[in-house]
Amino acid sequence: MIEVKNIYKSFDGVPVLKDVSAVFETGKTNLIIGQSGSGKTVLMKSVVGIHEVDRGNIIYDNRDVTRMRGKEKNRFRREIGMLFQGSALFDSLTVLENVLFPLEMFSDDTYEEKVERAKFCLERVDLLRAVNLFPSEISGGMQKRAAIARAIVLNPKYLFCDEPNSGLDPKTSLLIDKLVQEITHEFNITTIINTHDMNSVMEIGENIVFINKGEKAWQGNKDEIYDTGCKPLEDLIFASELYKKIKHAHNMNL
Amino acid sequence: MNAIEKVGSYSMLMYRTFAIPDRWSMFFRSYSKELKKQGLDSFAIVLIISGFIGAVITIQMVLNTSNPLLPDYATGLAVRDTLLLEFSSSIMCLILAGKVGSNIASEIGTMRITEQIDALDIMGVNSANYLILPKIIAFMSIIPCLVVFSMFFGILGGYGIAYFTDVITVDKYVYGIQFMFVPYYVTYSIIKGVVFAFIIASVASYYGYSVKGGALEVGKASTDAVVNSSIIILLFNVMLTQLLLA
Numbered sequence: 001m002i003e004v005k006n007i008y009k010s011f012d013g014v015p016v017l018k019d020v021s022a023v024f025e026t027g028k029t030n031l032i033i034g035q036s037g038s039g040k041t042v043l044m045k046s047v048v049g050i051h052e053v054d055r056g057n058i059i060y061d062n063r064d065v066t067r068m069r070g071k072e073k074n075r076f077r078r079e080i081g082m083l084f085q086g087s088a089l090f091d092s093l094t095v096l097e098n099v100l101f102p103l104e105m106f107s108d109d110t111y112e113e114k115v116e117r118a119k120f121c122l123e124r125v126d127l128l129r130a131v132n133l134f135p136s137e138i139s140g141g142m143q144k145r146a147a148i149a150r151a152i153v154l155n156p157k158y159l160f161c162d163e164p165n166s167g168l169d170p171k172t173s174l175l176i177d178k179l180v181q182e183i184t185h186e187f188n189i190t191t192i193i194n195t196h197d198m199n200s201v202m203e204i205g206e207n208i209v210f211i212n213k214g215e216k217a218w219q220g221n222k223d224e225i226y227d228t229g230c231k232p233l234e235d236l237i238f239a240s241e242l243y244k245k246i247k248h249a250h251n252m253n254l
Numbered sequence: 255m256n257a258i259e260k261v262g263s264y265s266m267l268m269y270r271t272f273a274i275p276d277r278w279s280m281f282f283r284s285y286s287k288e289l290k291k292q293g294l295d296s297f298a299i300v301l302i303i304s305g306f307i308g309a310v311i312t313i314q315m316v317l318n319t320s321n322p323l324l325p326d327y328a329t330g331l332a333v334r335d336t337l338l339l340e341f342s343s344s345i346m347c348l349i350l351a352g353k354v355g356s357n358i359a360s361e362i363g364t365m366r367i368t369e370q371i372d373a374l375d376i377m378g379v380n381s382a383n384y385l386i387l388p389k390i391i392a393f394m395s396i397i398p399c400l401v402v403f404s405m406f407f408g409i410l411g412g413y414g415i416a417y418f419t420d421v422i423t424v425d426k427y428v429y430g431i432q433f434m435f436v437p438y439y440v441t442y443s444i445i446k447g448v449v450f451a452f453i454i455a456s457v458a459s460y461y462g463y464s465v466k467g468g469a470l471e472v473g474k475a476s477t478d479a480v481v482n483s484s485i486i487i488l489l490f491n492v493m494l495t496q497l498l499l500a
Contacts, residue, residue: 003283022364050372050375050376051377072382074378074379075378076378077375078377080378082376084369084372084373086368086369088369088370088373089373090365090370091364091368104277104279105276105280105379106276106377106378160376190376224438248491
């Protein structure tokens with residue numbers, strides 16, 4: 001479980017996160033949603049440690065990471081896997097080498113054992129056929145899957161996904177969402193997904209934190225989202241005609 | 255960001271860079287790749303430039319020192335000392351700042367804007383150490399070879415002029431390049447080359463590592479890396495010359 005307590009973050013004196021508190025549960029897909037510029041990416045990057053918060057605490061299973069420094073923080077980070085918006089695969093390495101990289105860096109297993117583990121993860125994301133290809137030679141969806149394989153290869157306790165569906169078609173987006181959810185349940189990971197894809201919200205939103213203008217405006221799950229009483233959230237979720245119809249059907253119990 | 259802030263953040267980056275690598279095997283793998291990319295791939299340009307400059311210096315020396323008071327071997331001597339003292343270290347490093355420096359800055363800058371460096375940091379890897387240290391050590395260790403290579407081909411370029419034209423005889427040229435040879439000049443040139451290699455690789459890495467934005471900023475960082483490392487090289491050239499020769 002990851003607990004965020006009253007975190008405040010500003011850039012050049014401009015507050016972006018204003019005393020945000022939230023709980024992200026283990027074994028669930030936790031979603032951070034919000035409009036562009038609402039502060040959701042800053043919240044995620046603060047939780048993962050890319051940004052240092054001005055004040056507040058970030059507690060990973062009773063460990064306060066805001067107090068960690070240097071090597072202790074680096075050791076702790078090995079428990080984290082992250083899927084970046086643009087995949088962030090290393091261009092000069094093949095898909096297999098990308099997935100092997102964390103193992104080569106931190107595992108004391110033999111090379112054969114490392115390759116076996118990497119291939120297991122690639123098989124899990126259905127990418128064994130692309131092991132010898134470079135990131136530039138595979139599609140965006142395959143890059144995302146390769147990045148997921150790299151993120152889970154060290155058996156992380158925490159998985160962060162920054163807009164995993166950006167640039168993907170709806171079908172591939174759904175596959176990625178389902179894959180992340182399956183992995184979360186299978187390995188009992190605390191997964192946090194930063195998204196503004198409403199399909200993801202409706203499909204895998206087991207715990208949703210809505211950020212509006214740097215503040216937490218609502219927290220709940222996908223079943224509670226139809227009747228939140230939170231106008232900014234409703235404006236975001238039910239902005240399109242399709243979702244207005246879905247909401248109407250839901251309210252009519254159709 | 256003002257100059258003092260830049261020096262501060264450069265120093266902090268170097269502090270992170272010069273740490274013990276997490277995995278020596280990974281370090282040596284990167285090191286060998288960098289040796290090829292920065293060193294072996296630079297030999298061709300060093301050969302071409304040194305050969306032609308050696309040839310041109312020889313012609314210029316003959317044309318501009320045609321004075322009966324000057325001995326015949328002065329041309330060879332002047333070509334040798336010009337190459338050993340300045341060209342093969344300082345000027346060659348200024349040229350390599352353009353090739354190697356821009357390559358390093360754009361490579362690291364692209365990794366920064368595509369979040370590859372963030373990915374390393376999230377994994378718990380010291381990204382500065384993993385990415386920058388092999389580049390600096392590789393370039394510093396290959397530069398003595400490049401400097402000596404440049405001296406050799408510069409002198410060979412002059413020899414080619416003596417052999418194929420009649421501006422100077424081969425005997426006079428060969429006598430001149432051997433006359434009053436000071437072996438320390440080679441050491442001096444190599445020392446300067448190693449210092450300049452550190453400047454090129456570290457300054458370029460700093461500009462690449464601190465890129466913020468997109469492709470445009472990577473291009474700007476690459477240009478800034480070349481310009482600033484060239485200026486620092488010129489400054490250190492004066493200091494090292496005073497320190498090592500005066």
